[in-house]
Structures are given as structure tokens and as C-alpha cells.
Amino acid sequence: MHGVIISNLKKYVEEKLGEEAWDTLRDKAGLPGKAFIPISMYPDSDLEDLLAAAVEVTGQGRDEILKDFGAWVIPPLMKMYRSFIPDDWDAVTFLKNIDDRIHERVVRMKDANAKPPHINVSEISPGLLEVEYQSHRDMSYLALGCVYGVAEYYGQKAALMEEKRVVGTHRTFIMRISAAEQTQRDAV
Known part of the structure; x- marks a missing residue:
């Protein structure tokens, strides 16, 4: 780890x-x-x-803790790895690029032999993402929490639409990413 x-x-x-x-x-x-x-x-x-x-x-519960921690940890990680993230990205673009352009690169930079989870994110339709988590570790709820954290970081909102356990620790989440609701202060 x-x-x-x-x-x-x-x-x-x-x-x-x-x-x-x-x-x-x-x-x-x-x-x-x-x-x-x-x-x-x-x-x-x-x-x-x-x-x-x-x-x-x-x-x-373990999954509840992982999910909350996943959402919490995004701001410090974004600050730490900001140089890897283009300024013009939004939550959807970030998530679609998480595995290939960010996660894998950061983990392998620290340890060439590391076995990070595979997190594949594809956009099913505008704002509707399929987040596929595959790993020997059962940390899918950490990944789920991170999706919530990324959306919040970009001022957007994430909602879990569906969860599927495929095999063992392999899970797929269907997430809706949308603009955050306008606050009363923003409306004035």
C-alpha cells in the first residue's frame, strides 16, 4: 500500500x-x-x-469508512499531484483519465513494481459514467468515495445510480456527474 x-x-x-x-x-x-x-x-x-x-x-462499516475517506482525501491528493492535471479539466474529464494519465503514472513513479488497482471510467452518455474497479484489494469503496470527492473538488455533484459486484473484489458503479445545485448566495 x-x-x-x-x-x-x-x-x-x-x-x-x-x-x-x-x-x-x-x-x-x-x-x-x-x-x-x-x-x-x-x-x-x-x-x-x-x-x-x-x-x-x-x-x-469498513465500506462506509473507505467511502468517506475517499471523498476526504481528494483535495490533498489534488494539491500534491496538481502538475499532472490540466487546468481545463472538469470532473468527468478527470475521471475518464484517472487510470491511464494519473493514477498509474503516479503509483509507478514511486514503485515500478507496484500493483495498483485498475480503475476504468467510461462515459455511457453525457455525465453518466461507468466506473469499473478491479484489484486484488477490496478497496472499491475508496474509489467510489474518490469519485464523490473529485466531483466536489470541481464544484459538481456525484450520485450513485447503480452498483454491481462482478467477481470477488471487482465492482462496477454507475455514477451521474452533474453541475452542483445553485446555492442561494449564487442566485442573488
């Missing part, structure tokens, strides 16, 4: 649950005192153990 994900998980946990919560999760995960550096790689089991601890501490 890429350290940038786990190091951002730490920030997420501290923001949502308080600074002491990270130490609690690491202890419950059997990782007391372990530091996670953004540029390093870690065993997938470290993230899984931290997620299991988060489920125990919060009472939330």
Missing part, C-alpha cells in the same frame, strides 16, 4: 476523531508507534489492520 494513502488516513482520523485516535488505531491494529511516510510502500495488511481497528472504534 502506498504510504501517501496511509499518511493521509492518519490526517483523516485525527480530523474526524481527534489526534489521540490515531495512536489508538495503531495500537488496536498491532502497529504501535509505526510511522507511515508518504513516499514509502507498506504491506496491504497495515491498511487492512488500521481499517479493522477503525471499524471497532467507530462502529461504522
Whole structure:
């Protein structure tokens, strides 16, 4: 697992649950005192153990935590990798290019042997996307949360229309991306 994900998980946990919560999760995960550096790689089991601890501490489901974290992590990742993203993109364009032009490139830049998930996004009709997640990891809800986060980052709205579990950890989500509703302040 890429350290940038786990190091951002730490920030997420501290923001949502308080600074002491990270130490609690690491202890419950059997990782007391372990530091996670953004540029390093870690065993997938470290993230899984931290997620299991988060489920125990919060009472939330694993997929719910992954989805919320996925939406939360987009702004820091966009800031970190801004040079990879053309200024004229919107949420749909970003998502359609996520696997080939961004995700794969960033992960392989850090570790040539990494096995990132395959995330294929195709536009079925204007604003209607099919997001296909394939990986040996069961992190599809992280990807789903990221779709929500990308839409919000671009001032748009994402809505889940359909979810299909194809095989094992392979999932497909049908998402509608649309302009965010006008706020009352914008209407004045």
C-alpha cells in the first residue's frame, strides 16, 4: 500500500476523531508507534489492520469508512499531484483519465513494481459514467468515495445510480456527474 494513502488516513482520523485516535488505531491494529511516510510502500495488511481497528472504534462499516475517506482525501491528493492535471479539466474529464494519465503514472513513479488497482471510467452518455474497479484489494469503496470527492473538488455533484459486484473484489458503479445545485448566495 502506498504510504501517501496511509499518511493521509492518519490526517483523516485525527480530523474526524481527534489526534489521540490515531495512536489508538495503531495500537488496536498491532502497529504501535509505526510511522507511515508518504513516499514509502507498506504491506496491504497495515491498511487492512488500521481499517479493522477503525471499524471497532467507530462502529461504522469498513465500506462506509473507505467511502468517506475517499471523498476526504481528494483535495490533498489534488494539491500534491496538481502538475499532472490540466487546468481545463472538469470532473468527468478527470475521471475518464484517472487510470491511464494519473493514477498509474503516479503509483509507478514511486514503485515500478507496484500493483495498483485498475480503475476504468467510461462515459455511457453525457455525465453518466461507468466506473469499473478491479484489484486484488477490496478497496472499491475508496474509489467510489474518490469519485464523490473529485466531483466536489470541481464544484459538481456525484450520485450513485447503480452498483454491481462482478467477481470477488471487482465492482462496477454507475455514477451521474452533474453541475452542483445553485446555492442561494449564487442566485442573488
